[in-house]
Amino acid sequence: MSAVDLYDKPSNNFSDLVNDSIALIQATQLKHAGAWTQANSLGAEDVVVTHLLHMAGALKTSDTSVFVLDTQRLHAQTLSLIAALEHRYAISVRVFQPQVEQVLALVKRVADNGIYESKAHRLDCCNVRKMQPLTHALAGQVGWITGLRREQSNTRSVASSLEQETTRLKLNPILDWTWGDVWHFIAQHQLAYNPLHDAFFPSIGCEPCTRAISVGEDFRAGRWWWESSDSHMPAKECGLHVQAATPLVAATTPTEQST
Ligand code: SF4
Numbered sequence: 001m002s003a004v005d006l007y008d009k010p011s012n013n014f015s016d017l018v019n020d021s022i023a024l025i026q027a028t029q030l031k032h033a034g035a036w037t038q039a040n041s042l043g044a045e046d047v048v049v050t051h052l053l054h055m056a057g058a059l060k061t062s063d064t065s066v067f068v069l070d071t072q073r074l075h076a077q078t079l080s081l082i083a084a085l086e087h088r089y090a091i092s093v094r095v096f097q098p099q100v101e102q103v104l105a106l107v108k109r110v111a112d113n114g115i116y117e118s119k120a121h122r123l124d125c126c127n128v129r130k131m132q133p134l135t136h137a138l139a140g141q142v143g144w145i146t147g148l149r150r151e152q153s154n155t156r157s158v159a160s161s162l163e164q165e166t167t168r169l170k171l172n173p174i175l176d177w178t179w180g181d182v183w184h185f186i187a188q189h190q191l192a193y194n195p196l197h198d199a200f201f202p203s204i205g206c207e208p209c210t211r212a213i214s215v216g217e218d219f220r221a222g223r224w225w226w227e228s229s230d231s232h233m234p235a236k237e238c239g240l241h242v243q244a245a246t247p248l249v250a251a252t253t254p255t256e257q258s259t
Contacts (some may be wrong), residue, residue, distance in 0.1 A: 003044070003197035009180030016050075017181060021173040025056040025145070028162060028171050028258045029064070034142030036171075037065045039134075039240070040093070042074075042081045043204045044182050045147030047191045050085060051174060053145070059089050067094040071129035072103070073206035077195050084192040096133035103128060115208065116226055122209075126238040129206070134240060142170030148241060149182075150175055152203070153220055160247030169200045170245060179219070205238070214218060 011017065029036060038053060040046040049064055050059075058064040066089075068082060082093050098106075106128045114121040138144055150157045163170040174182070179202070186193055196204050200212040203220045211222045 001198075003193070004183055007179055007183035008187045010179075010184035011178055011181055014181055017174075018179055018185065021177075022056045023208075024161060024173050025058060025171070027054060028143070028169070029056075029058060032142055032169055035063055035065070035138065036143050036145060037067050037094070037141050038145040039137070040066050040068050040085070040199050041147070041204070042068060042194055043076045043147070044186060044193055044197055044202075045149060045177075047081070047085070047193055048174060048182050048185050049130055049145060049147045050089065051110060051135060051185070051189055051191055054089055059091055065094055066091060066171050067096060068197070069130050069133050069137065070097045071133075071206050072097060073129065073208060074175055075194075075196060075204070075207050075210075078204060079209065081192060088192070096137045098129045098133055102132060119227055122224065122227070123238075130238055130240060138168060141168055145171045145173065145176060146241070148172045149177055149179075151178060151219070158238075159241075160245075162248040163245035164248055165245045169248070 036058070038046070038049055040050060053059050053064060053066075061064075066085065070079065082095065085091065086093055106125060110121045110124055115125050116122075148159055150159065159172055159175055161172050161175045162174070177185075185191070194201075194204055200214075201210060201222060202213060203223050204210055205223055207226055211225060213219075213222045
């Protein structure tokens with residue numbers, strides 16, 4: 001059974017959600033002109049957001065780009081989606097990798113299994129392979145666009161669709177979509193998606209830090225499954241989406257769950 005067969009289950013107001021997301025992208029980019037870039041993790045939500053940018057006409061302009069953080073620990077199935085995106089939308093995806101010197105120093109500090117033995121070591125790895133490249137990806141951008149959804153985690157449930165971070169904006173156009181909406185959109189538009197989703201990987205990150213989940217497990221249970229939350233970092237987060245931000249659009253109540 002494919003992920004589409006399993007999860008395609010739209011909310012009653014699915015059409016409104018799609019229209020609202022496109023309108024939000026267009027209105028935000030009109031009001032806040034300049035360079036915008038989508039953080040595409042090559043998971044289900046992010047292929048949806050890239051297609052919404054296409055529908056909104058944003059990918060036709062040189063002001064909107066798509067980037068991938070290639071940590072050099074991604075699954076081959078994940079990386080193969082880059083070519084599919086470039087082909088479908090006639091774009092050049094910006095790919096950011098960690099600096100060689102920083103990786104060499106990291107490997108000296110953190111042994112192969114170190115990320116499983118110490119949260120500090122795991123965050124060190126995330127910092128070198130994700131956070132530092134993210135800084136380069138976001139340099140000079142007015143704002144970035146994500147595929148965050150409220151129902152992904154408690155941390156994300158309080159996000160706003162448009163936020164002001166310290167130096168740039170953050171747009172979350174599918175914040176109120178359900179997992180069923182994401183898969184209905186993928187099926188409706190025949191989007192290429194990561195085949196790991198067909199193998200019970202709802203949330204996909206680096207290969208050493210992602211596993212399949214079982215029936216009844218939390219959506220992000222397969223990410224950093226050996227860790228628990230602490231005062232430095234919420235569980236199931238690498239730091240990309242835990243920066244302080246001020247809502248610019250009033251938080252809405254979560255939409256009606258899928259039927
Ligand atoms: S998710 Fe795992 S492998 Fe990827 S950067 Fe973080 S610790 Fe390293």
